[in-house]
Amino acid sequence: MKEKILAEAERLFWKYGVRTITMDDIARRLAISKKTIYQYFTDKEDIVYQVVSFHIEHEMTECDRLLDGSMNPVEEMMLVSDMMKRNADMINPSLLVDVQRYYPKAWDVFLQYKEGRIINDIKANLQRGVDEGLYRPDIDLETMARLRIELIQIGFDDRIFPNTKDVMATQDHLLHHFIRGILSEQGFTVYNTLKNKEYNLSAYENK
Amino acid sequence: MKEKILAEAERLFWKYGVRTITMDDIARRLAISKKTIYQYFTDKEDIVYQVVSFHIEHEMTECDRLLDGSMNPVEEMMLVSDMMKRNADMINPSLLVDVQRYYPKAWDVFLQYKEGRIINDIKANLQRGVDEGLYRPDIDLETMARLRIELIQIGFDDRIFPNTKDVMATQDHLLHHFIRGILSEQGFTVYNTLKNKEYNLSAYENK
Numbered sequence: 001m002k003e004k005i006l007a008e009a010e011r012l013f014w015k016y017g018v019r020t021i022t023m024d025d026i027a028r029r030l031a032i033s034k035k036t037i038y039q040y041f042t043d044k045e046d047i048v049y050q051v052v053s054f055h056i057e058h059e060m061t062e063c064d065r066l067l068d069g070s071m072n073p074v075e076e077m078m079l080v081s082d083m084m085k086r087n088a089d090m091i092n093p094s095l096l097v098d099v100q101r102y103y104p105k106a107w108d109v110f111l112q113y114k115e116g117r118i119i120n121d122i123k124a125n126l127q128r129g130v131d132e133g134l135y136r137p138d139i140d141l142e143t144m145a146r147l148r149i150e151l152i153q154i155g156f157d158d159r160i161f162p163n164t165k166d167v168m169a170t171q172d173h174l175l176h177h178f179i180r181g182i183l184s185e186q187g188f189t190v191y192n193t194l195k196n197k198e199y200n201l202s203a204y205e206n207k
Numbered sequence: 208m209k210e211k212i213l214a215e216a217e218r219l220f221w222k223y224g225v226r227t228i229t230m231d232d233i234a235r236r237l238a239i240s241k242k243t244i245y246q247y248f249t250d251k252e253d254i255v256y257q258v259v260s261f262h263i264e265h266e267m268t269e270c271d272r273l274l275d276g277s278m279n280p281v282e283e284m285m286l287v288s289d290m291m292k293r294n295a296d297m298i299n300p301s302l303l304v305d306v307q308r309y310y311p312k313a314w315d316v317f318l319q320y321k322e323g324r325i326i327n328d329i330k331a332n333l334q335r336g337v338d339e340g341l342y343r344p345d346i347d348l349e350t351m352a353r354l355r356i357e358l359i360q361i362g363f364d365d366r367i368f369p370n371t372k373d374v375m376a377t378q379d380h381l382l383h384h385f386i387r388g389i390l391s392e393q394g395f396t397v398y399n400t401l402k403n404k405e406y407n408l409s410a411y412e413n414k
Contacts, residue, residue, distance in 0.1 A: 139380075140376075140380045143371070143381070144380070146367060147358075147381065154357055154361075160353060160357055161349075161350060163349055164350070170350055173351070174350070174354065178384075178388065180389075180390075181384035183387075
């Protein structure tokens with residue numbers, strides 16, 4: 001039952017945003033009583049917390065599966081961003097911002113992952129890119145890793161990009177701008193090949 | 208007297224940060240009574256507000272003087288950032304963040320300038336760069352203009368870049384990464400020439 005509640009809560013949060021969904025909504029959807037929910041969760045904040053933890057854990061596993069180490073760093077950076085974009089596509093854009101503003105405990109889970117793992121993963125990618133001559137040797141790994149993750153957060157924030165009609169397009173602009181900013185001349189060759197491939201695929205899909 | 212109070216307050220805020228300086232500190236420094244200060248300002252927030260307004264006005268004027276329209280857009284972007292960096296060098300790094308967190312009225316002045324003028328100035332620079340073939344034709348002007356200004360803000364934020372020893376170095380990394388991200392191939396030629404010139408100057412200065 002706990003898993004069922006979490007799955008339904010996640011679906012509702014993703015779709016409608018975390019603030020509008022009440023314990024009543026979740027209970028109604030599952031045709032159970034609120035009392036049943038309280039057997040497993042102390043309050044809504046607890047549900048938000050567990051949904052976020054579960055989601056991040058899942059995304060990390062998917063990420064590991066995706067990256068078998070055979071790709072070049074440019075491709076890896078684009079692929080991970082693409083995966084995140086596909087996942088984010090199901091999410092109400094205000095979710096990340098709402099969790100940050102109103103659910104500090106759940107946000108802390110994200111921050112812990114960010115400090116403990118995401119930053120290090122990005123730094124490893126950057127280091128590999130520098131070693132392979134695809135990224136500039138003079139980039140500052142720490143600054144660039146933190147910038148990359150910050151860009152994802154601000155890209156979802158409608159106070160920073162208020163006139164955006166398509167959040168995913170903003171994320172795309174920020175990703176490609178970020179990658180171009182770190183590429184060496186050799187890296188640009190690899191990047192342009194990948195980007196053309198991507199464009200061709202999209203063109204094909206639209207037919 | 209009002210100008211004298213503002214000038215001293217600005218000097219103290221810049222040097223020690225806005226939170227630590229009290230009305231008593233300002234009065235003591237000028238060897239006047241607090242009562243005299245209250246003849247001109249309703250409270251400390253009012254002083255912060257007027258200091259920020261005055262400072263932005265001054266920076267805008269300096270900016271206009273600097274840009275006579277004869278430069279290419281890449282040089283212009285680097286020059287304006289350099290001016291801001293020199294100005295910021297006198298500032299306690301926490302100032303911008305503290306004003307944002309604790310002095311909403313003064314922060315509003317900055318936001319109004321940002322929306323009304325700074326964004327448009329950056330967009331004009333970007334448009335000119337695209338027209339002259341120095342920036343990529345596919346950059347999104349609105350997103351990139353807002354990104355540039357956001358980068359300056361986050362570059363000062365020690366929650367986002369907690370391990371930074373030198374805030375100005377972070378600002379430099381972010382600026383050059385930003386510019387590289389928008390350059391066309393032709394733009395890179397112009398940028399590299401300018402950057403080498405800058406390096407040579409720095410090398411010369413260090414001797």
